Amino acid sequence: MRVPVACLAIALINAVATLQPAAAQSPAAVSDSGTPLTLHCGRVFDARSGQVLGPHTLLVRNGRIEQVISGGNADVLGVESVDLRDRTCSPGWTDLHVHMASQSSPQSYSEGFRLDPVDFAYRSVGYARKTLMAGFTSVRDLGGEVAPHLRDAINQGLVEGPRIWAAGKSIATTGGHADPTNGYNDALSHLIGPPGPTEGVINSLDDARQAVRQRYKDGSDVIKITATGGVLSYAKSGDAPQFTVDEVRAVVDTANDYGYRVAAHAHGEEGMYRAVAGGVTSIEHGTYMSDRVMKLMKEKGTWYVPTVYAGRFVADKARIDGYFPDVVRPKAARIGALIQDTAGKAYRNGVKIAFGTDMGVGPHGDNAREFVYMVEAGIPAAVALQSATIRAAEVLGVDDQGELAPGMRADVIAMPGNPVENIETVMAVDFVMKDGVVYRKP
Template sequence: ENFTQNPADYAFKSVKFADVTLMAGFTTVRDLGGSGVNISLRNAIARGDIKGPRVFTAGKAIATTGGHADPTNGYRKDLMGDPGPREGVANGPEECRQAVRQRYKDGSDLIKITATGGVLSMAKNGKNPQFFDDELEAIVQTAKDYGFKVAVHAHGAEGMKRAIRAGVNSIEHGTFMDDEAIALFKQYGTWYVPTITAGRSVGDSALIPGYYPAVVVPKAIETGPQIQQTFAKAYKAGVKIAFGTDAAVFQHGKNWLEFGYMIEAGMKPMDAIKSATINAAELLGEKENLGSIEAGKLADIVAVDGDPLKDAKVFGKVVFIMKDGVVYK
């Protein structure tokens, strides 16, 4: 698609995805990286031009050369070129600062970086650390100067530990966190966003012959089932957890499946609900406006048909949706 889809194509697709996400009962989402149309999508929803959830977006994610979010991985150099900080590829502290400032110029709400390898990128290592300490520190300090929170894609333990020590706000996936990483999560108060649904999806898809390129398959098979196991360990240890799914790795609108996977792994149903409401609002820095039904907060209310404390499938049976006082269903 990188060779055949224009930004306008992605924009029109995103309109549909925004609609199905809102109608699944998700009134606010955090978007952690895309082509750049995500900023325009946020603005269109905020203006009321289209229907969708309230969007907090990172714009384009930031990676190192060859890193998980390098948009040219696996493609011909003569067709794709060598991206830099503007496109989300930064090497060394100065380029890292420049990349954060570019996100500010672009209109991003937060910063997303890929601190380790990933599953679906066209590179063989899905766990290796991909930023040095001084690069991470430059990103975090610059982000603070501009009022940004920093979300970090990380599968491997070393990359996530470097990121936590640098002062980032959240770790996404956290697949291979070890005991030292868990201790750091608790010491620094870092949020963990597990994305179990994405892990289950890639693990299942990797078993279908030809579904993924050969370089992706072993990473997906190793990583997919592990996320839920890691989540269970982190939850039991008392790590702060916020709800997140990595939608687009699986079908938009199926985000509610995450509740079931979290509960299946040992989380109390009410804790799962809190992870998607008040905890998520705190991670966003929007606890004063979102996350609970209180006087003075935005009127976001969702109702389901049944008792979700007894049956996780009920999360997928949304019968009422209100966002900012407007009823959509």
């Protein structure tokens, strides 16, 4: 079901009103007025080298980093400053796989029938702010009709949140992971009718092209396909292939016409291989990734976004009676537990890895725990941090964020301690700047 724009606008505007007391205390400082702001950092994470360097001073003006001065000169221009000398500064992080309009709970499956789009829009406002305050200044929302509208509200300054690349409705095949009518009874199915490309469901090459063009019409920034079954969809298989290679190619070729990149949800080996062969930019989850798939990914330069957090979360919740429907529970127990091992294996085999959590499965604002899980999987802390900074920018195809350098967006976060030496430090972010605006400071 597509979200009515008018309803969403009302929801978001009303949500802003409810947040005004908190918003009155932030942003704490603004540099986009032309007045420079100086950040004195005790250490900086250099995303290019993956090293933590010593003291540096960042001069921010008009939403951009104007100067980066080694040595931490405390007297630069005598402008307004923020003292972060006992902290490590880093480029703002990017989570490449979130769902901003929802959050998993035992009620998730019934809420789709009981709640209105405005309810999900209200919720997304709080989720967006939690994500930003955790240090994530950018996200890629891979599926949800709320996200393009939330993106616009954030860009207009109506609500606080990360910069959003929104996929809008994911593209599936009939009965596939993103078929919006999975689990409907006969009466509802006959009333609604079979979903088609407008609703993101395809069964031919023409359908594939039409679905991408509809996402363009809806204002999406990126395309997502569900190349295999999924864990949380109301369907039996979590890994069966659900697109042909030709269907994937039709999506990718049409997406290229509009300057879109394509992300592919994939758990099963065959569907994953087809998605990579068809030219997608990234594989999401990748649970049953084989040597054959990894070899092709390296040949084609395909990115892997593991979402270890989501795997751990659903495997844990599968142990709780009643948390998931019976058709979902065995998939969550079986598939979720494997993703962390796959991430470690992919890293050791030289697959390019970028950061994503599938947050919305787990609680928004806890995104940084993915770093901890990546390190547990055998990925070095520096590589994990790069995956959410400079590497995430490469996946998005942008060249003005992901590192602390002159001319880059002034997306800066800070935390006590050294995250390369102690990855748990990522859970203690207490300074957040996006586009030169300070939203949180110690």
